[in-house]
Amino acid sequence: MTELNGLDLTRNLIAFDTISPPGNEADCARYIAGILEQAGFRIAWHDWQPNRPNLIATLPATEAVERDAIVYSGHLDTVPLGQAEWSEDPFAGAIRDGRMYGRGTSDMKSGVAACVMAGLALAQEPVRRAEVKLIFSAGEETGCEGVLALASQPELLGTCEALIVAEPTDNRPFVGHKGALWLSLVHHGVTAHGSMPERGRNAIFAACRSIETLRGFDFRIDSHAVMGGASLNIGTMSAGMNVNSVPDLACVGVDIRSTVGQSNALIKEQLASLLGEDVEIETLADMDHVYTEPENPWMQGVFGVVEDVFGQRPEIGTATYFTDASVLKPAMGNPATLVMGPGAMAMAHQTDEYFDVAMMEPCVEVFTRLGRHHIAG
Numbered sequence: 001m002t003e004l005n006g007l008d009l010t011r012n013l014i015a016f017d018t019i020s021p022p023g024n025e026a027d028c029a030r031y032i033a034g035i036l037e038q039a040g041f042r043i044a045w046h047d048w049q050p051n052r053p054n055l056i057a058t059l060p061a062t063e064a065v066e067r068d069a070i071v072y073s074g075h076l077d078t079v080p081l082g083q084a085e086w087s088e089d090p091f092a093g094a095i096r097d098g099r100m101y102g103r104g105t106s107d108m109k110s111g112v113a114a115c116v117m118a119g120l121a122l123a124q125e126p127v128r129r130a131e132v133k134l135i136f137s138a139g140e141e142t143g144c145e146g147v148l149a150l151a152s153q154p155e156l157l158g159t160c161e162a163l164i165v166a167e168p169t170d171n172r173p174f175v176g177h178k179g180a181l182w183l184s185l186v187h188h189g190v191t192a193h194g195s196m197p198e199r200g201r202n203a204i205f206a207a208c209r210s211i212e213t214l215r216g217f218d219f220r221i222d223s224h225a226v227m228g229g230a231s232l233n234i235g236t237m238s239a240g241m242n243v244n245s246v247p248d249l250a251c252v253g254v255d256i257r258s259t260v261g262q263s264n265a266l267i268k269e270q271l272a273s274l275l276g277e278d279v280e281i282e283t284l285a286d287m288d289h290v291y292t293e294p295e296n297p298w299m300q301g302v303f304g305v306v307e308d309v310f311g312q313r314p315e316i317g318t319a320t321y322f323t324d325a326s327v328l329k330p331a332m333g334n335p336a337t338l339v340m341g342p343g344a345m346a347m348a349h350q351t352d353e354y355f356d357v358a359m360m361e362p363c364v365e366v367f368t369r370l371g372r373h374h375i376a377g
């Protein structure tokens with residue numbers, strides 16, 4: 001095999017159309033598995049849905065294992081191209097003015113490529129006292145669906161001591177991200193002719209009561225010093241089939257972003273008791289927040305490596321989006337978790353998505369050093 005580099009690999013990954021839905025991540029995953037297998041990784045598959053597998057690649061230790069694995073993770077699906085026309089071919093990975101263009105360049109095939117490149121470098125290390133695992137998921141963009149299914153088979157995942165999620169951060173080392181809890185509040189009523197509303201029960205009025213209850217909702221929790229406060233947004237409202245009927249169904253979509261010190265389960269209970277039992281609460285997505293104390297020794301090691309590679313101590317921060325770590329961290333024994341990748345945060349899900357190609361090499365360097373340190377025992 002000719003020497004791969006991170007940019008060529010990113011371009012090769014971009015060429016696979018993994019827009020979700022329908023995803024079809026299988027070909028892209030098989031391509032990566034082929035590269036890793038040749039380098040000495042053991043490949044395991046979790047078939048989530050037809051043509052939508054999760055890939056787990058494990059580089060075994062060469063000596064008696066002294067510590068739990070280090071895991072690098074990413075997702076292979078991308079979001080749709082959007083309505084606006086692209087000025088670049090979204091599957092070509094052309095580089096112009098230091099930027100590689102294409103769907104998934106930032107979110108997050110460049111990050112996946114950085115994980116693979118680090119994995120290949122670690123496979124060259126003659127002495128390895130811990131396993132290195134690469135987990136590439138399907139169906140992340142639609143609410144971590146792929147890893148949620150994978151987590152139901154813990155024997156495939158195992159546990160780990162450190163987890164790196166290569167989502168786009170412009171190479172900033174984030175110590176976590178907020179949780180997301182998406183709910184649909186379902187209000188039932190009784191339909192009637194619009195000229196005789198007194199014979200019905202209007203579901204829209206019930207929905208309005210819920211909305212008023214949630215306006216200015218107080219989470220009763222202080223804003224976290226690093227992650228900030230929790231938030232609640234009403235994103236959708238749908239009700240009514242025709243103007244001359246009393247609607248018997250009204251649904252309100254609520255997007256809650258939770259922070260350190262909160263659990264989504266408790267928030268849901270809080271809402272349920274506030275809204276009353278006439279309101280049915282459907283959970284659309286439920287991802288807990290992810291946070292590792294900056295003082296955590298492994299995280300301190302990350303900051304040291306980042307400072308070494310970039311020449312300055314990084315600022316402590318968290319990402320605004322959620323990641324597969326919401327599922328993987330609790331499923332894998334609550335490891336210290338870093339969110340860091342070469343993609344540009346501002347470019348995720350954008351028309352003419354690109355990533356700054358100069359980000360690749362330093363990211364691979366950080367990932368490789370973290371792995372080397374880890375497997376040295």
Ligand SMILES: [Zn+2]
Nearest residue numbers: 075107108167
């Ligand atoms: Zn992503």
